[in-house]
Amino acid sequence: xxxxxxxxxxxxxxxxxxxxxxxxxxxxxxxxxxxxxxxxxxxxxxxxxxxxxxxxxxxxxxxxxxxxxxxxxxxxxxxxxxxxxxxxxxxxxxxxxxxxxxxxxxxxxxxxxxxxxxxxxxxxxxxxxxxxxxxxxxxxxxxxxxxxxxxxxxxxxxxxxxxxxxxxxxxxxxxxxxxxxxxxxxxxxxxxxxxxxxxxxxxxxxxxxxxxxxxxxxxxxxxxxxxxxxxxxxxxxxxxxxxxxxxxxxxxxxxxxxxxxxxxxxxxxxxxxxx
Amino acid sequence: xxxxxxxxxxxxxxxxxxxxxxxxxxxxxxxxxxxxxxxxxxxxxxxxxxxxxxxxxxxxxxxxxxxxxxxxxxxxxxxxxxxxxxxxxxxxxxxxxxxxxxxxxxxxxxxxxxxxxxxxxxxxxxxxxxxxxxxxxxxxxxxxxxxxxxxxxxxxxxxxxxxxxxxxxxxxxxxxxxxxxxxxxxxxxxxxxxxxxxxxxxxxxxxxxxxxxxxxxxxxxxxxxxxxxxxxxxxxxxxxxx
Numbered sequence: 001x002x003x004x005x006x007x008x009x010x011x012x013x014x015x016x017x018x019x020x021x022x023x024x025x026x027x028x029x030x031x032x033x034x035x036x037x038x039x040x041x042x043x044x045x046x047x048x049x050x051x052x053x054x055x056x057x058x059x060x061x062x063x064x065x066x067x068x069x070x071x072x073x074x075x076x077x078x079x080x081x082x083x084x085x086x087x088x089x090x091x092x093x094x095x096x097x098x099x100x101x102x103x104x105x106x107x108x109x110x111x112x113x114x115x116x117x118x119x120x121x122x123x124x125x126x127x128x129x130x131x132x133x134x135x136x137x138x139x140x141x142x143x144x145x146x147x148x149x150x151x152x153x154x155x156x157x158x159x160x161x162x163x164x165x166x167x168x169x170x171x172x173x174x175x176x177x178x179x180x181x182x183x184x185x186x187x188x189x190x191x192x193x194x195x196x197x198x199x200x201x202x203x204x205x206x207x208x209x210x211x212x213x214x215x216x217x218x219x220x221x222x223x224x225x226x227x228x229x230x231x232x233x234x235x236x237x238x239x240x241x242x243x244x245x246x247x248x249x250x251x252x253x254x255x256x257x258x259x260x261x262x263x264x265x266x267x268x269x270x271x272x273x274x275x
Numbered sequence: 276x277x278x279x280x281x282x283x284x285x286x287x288x289x290x291x292x293x294x295x296x297x298x299x300x301x302x303x304x305x306x307x308x309x310x311x312x313x314x315x316x317x318x319x320x321x322x323x324x325x326x327x328x329x330x331x332x333x334x335x336x337x338x339x340x341x342x343x344x345x346x347x348x349x350x351x352x353x354x355x356x357x358x359x360x361x362x363x364x365x366x367x368x369x370x371x372x373x374x375x376x377x378x379x380x381x382x383x384x385x386x387x388x389x390x391x392x393x394x395x396x397x398x399x400x401x402x403x404x405x406x407x408x409x410x411x412x413x414x415x416x417x418x419x420x421x422x423x424x425x426x427x428x429x430x431x432x433x434x435x436x437x438x439x440x441x442x443x444x445x446x447x448x449x450x451x452x453x454x455x456x457x458x459x460x461x462x463x464x465x466x467x468x469x470x471x472x473x474x475x476x477x478x479x480x481x482x483x484x485x486x487x488x489x490x491x492x493x494x495x496x497x498x499x500x501x502x503x504x505x506x507x508x509x510x511x512x513x514x515x516x517x
Contacts, residue, residue, distance in 0.1 A: 003379040011376055014368050088363040092373075092425060095327055095359070096380040097352040 001106070004098055008080075008110040017079055018114065021072045022121065028068055029125050032060040033133040040134075048141040054154035055140055056130030057123060058161045058236075064122075065165055065231045066197070073115060073172055074193045080107055081180035082189040100268055108177055108261075115169050123162050144240025157239060164235045171227050171256035178260045182267050200226040224249050227256055280305045280433050280465045285335035286325060294489050295321045298335070301484050301494040303467060305432075308459050310480035310497070311469035312511060318489040319469045320360060323437045326467070327357045339433055353382075356431035358439060362422025366411040370402060370421050373410060374428065381429045396424040399462075400454060416447035423454065434458065436468040440475055448475060455479055477507035487515055 012018050036051040036059055043050045051059045081104070084090040093103055139148035142157055149157065176193050183189035204223045211219050224234050230249050238246040281303040288296040296318050303309045313319045324330045326337055328348040337344040339351045364373045371393060378389045397403045400420040405413065413421065419439055426434055436455070440448045456479060458464045470476055476483070483500050485493040493500060493514055501510035 003382070007376050007379045011365060011368075014365070014372070016367070088360065089365055091329070091359055092362075092364065092377060093380065094329060095352065095357050095426075096377070096429070097349040097382075098380065099348070 001102065004093075004102060004106045005110060007093070008103075008106045009113065012076070012080060012110055012114060015079060017075050021076070022118065024068075025118070025121055025125055026129075028064060029060060029122070029129040032064060033129050036060065037133055046141060048143045048145075050141070051130075051134050052140045053127075053130040053134045053136045054149070054151045055142070055158075056134050057126035057158045060126050060129070061122065061162070061165060062232070062236075065168070066201070066228050069115075069118075069169060070172060070197055070228075072118065073111075073169065073176055074190060076111055076114060077173060077176040077180045078186050078189045078193065080111060081177065082183055082186045085181075086185060101265065104177075104181065104264070104268055108173070108264075111173055111177070112170055115173060116166055119162055119166050119169070123158070127158075142239075143236040144242070144244070146241060160239055161235055164238060165231065167250075167253050168227060168231045168235070171253045171260075174257045174260035174264070175227070178264045178267065181264050197228060200228040204229045220245060221248055225252055227252070278304060279338075280307075280340055281309075281326070281467065282338040283322075283326075283335070284338065286322075286332045286337060287334040288321060288325060288330065288489075289333040296325065296332070296486075296489045299486065299489070299491045300335075301491060303465060303482060303484075305465050306459070306463065307465055307482045308455065308480045309465075309467045309482040309484060310476035311467060311484050311486070312471070312473070312476065313469075313486040313492075314515060315471065317486045319486065320437055321489070322486065323357070323359055323435055323467075323469060326435055327355070327359055328352065329359065353429060354431055355433045355435065356426030356429060357435040357437075358419075358422040358426055359435075359437050361415075361438075361441065362418055362425070364410040364418070364421065364425075366409065369407045369409055370413065370417075370424075371397070371406040373421070374406075374425060377425050378428045392428060392430075396427045399427060399458070400424045401450075415442045416444070416450070419443065419447070419451060420454070423451075423458075427458075432464060434464050434466045436466065438470055439468060440470055440472055448472075452479055473506070473508040473511055477501070483507075485511065485514060 033056065036056065040051055090103065094100060139150060140154065142149045175196060179192045179196065180189045183192055204226045207219065207222055214222060224230055224245055230252060234245065234249045237244040238249050279302040283299055283301050286296055286299050287294060299322065311319055311322065325332055328344050328351065339355055342350045344351050365376070368376065374393045374396065375389070378384065378392055384392065397406050400423050402417065402420055402424060405417060410418070410421065440451055443451060452475060455466060455468065459466055468476070468480070477497065480497055483493070483495065483497050484491070497507065500514070501507050
């Protein structure tokens with residue numbers, strides 16, 4: 001299994017897509033920093049939305065998580081899974097003494113590894129860019145916190161934020177992996193994956209029209225059944241002083257991971273592969 | 276010791292109510308070059324997919340060197356090399372990188388042994404000079420030879436080649452024919468080769484399996500199928516028109 005993982009890892013790094021994704025990190029960070037610098041001109045310094053060197057890693061990730069990160073996950077999963085199945089490249093591996101399940105499991109682990117590495121590089125890079133572009137204040141505001149945070153507290157907050165963001169990314173990988181396995185073409189896989197992201201962004205907004213009908217507690221739970229909404233708002237609420245909806249949000253992430261991993265397993269064992 | 280390297284026992288494959296392969300049974304003796312013949316759509320590639328475990332039979336089982344494909348595919352594939360349809364490589368890697376990536380998947384080979392094995396198979400298929408070029412720059416004949424190289428990485432005792440001469444020019448076909456003979460005679464590899472180019476099979480095979488509409492039509496030695504005054508093509512056409 002170790003050799004299979006190594007083989008998949010090397011192959012993924014031979015692809016230009018993977019390198020382009022990694023090399024674009026500085027550009028993404030600088031673009032995020034420039035945008036947040038302009039936002040600072042219209043935001044009070046007392047608000048958590050005001051970006052300083054210590055909260056830039058979180059501010060610079062929040063929106064990128066549901067746009068750039070999601071896009072990179074879709075491309076890597078589709079090229080590594082659907083493309084290899086569709087073109088028959090995977091047959092070269094299947095003709096060795098490994099089962100289809102083992103090969104796809106290795107791909108799943110390797111893709112998670114690459115994305116975790118992406119998060120790590122982004123985390124380090126965002127601290128550097130944060131220090132370059134933003135003021136290094138002694139204390140600053142955090143979302144859903146009454147007390148002001150010191151840089152050390154901010155660093156711990158950032159680590160926890162990135163940790164939860166990684167969990168949501170694994171949930172997204174699980175969903176995209178399922179889509180990549182069941183779709184027959186790369187176009188279909190990319191289309192359905194983007195459709196899933198749009199759907200999970202759209203239905204919570206639709207639900208908000210019926211907020212009063214559901215009542216606050218049920219509404220919030222339904223709202224945070226969307227993995228992208230957990231990424232967009234849920235993580236800061238989990239990390240708030242009251243730890244709002246932490247249990248619910250963690251459960252939803254766990255359900256996404258387990259449901260789609262099991263579904264992928266069932267889907268790939270159900271059919272023959274005329275590859 | 277097993278006399279047969281391949282035993283196909285009552286294998287059927289049914290998809291959506293249609294029999295792609297229907298109760299096929301035959302054996303291939305060790306050391307043979309066996310030609311798998313059949314008109315287009317006869318089920319040759321489906322049978323080869325079954326022989327390599329890419330798809331599972333609805334009924335029956337396949338034994339390679341005494342190991343069941345159903346229950347022991349891992350062991351079977353350790354000693355079997357194959358090309359199924361046209362060999363498709365990772366185009367963004369060179370020939371050598373492709374082989375390096377695949378040789379890792381053969382257990383119990385040290386780093387040095389892996390490198391040595393790659394050089395051996397590149398030498399066997401005469402691709403040493405182009406090994407560091409990207410596969411997307413290879414001609415079809417070179418891809419077929421690289422396909423054979425990847426199939427040889429695990430030092431197989433049984434090699435399955437699906438339409439290996441498809442799309443090759445006459446020189447490419449001749450080179451491949453020589454390569455198949457060398458693999459059989461010098462390296463002692465038993466080979467099953469499917470093709471619709473009957474002249475080619477006549478030149479290299481000593482055993483023939485004929486299928487049509489997923490059913491076994493004939494199996495035996497080449498000499499049994501074609502009379503002395505007959506070409507394999509004539510004998511084949513006579514057989515399938517019956």
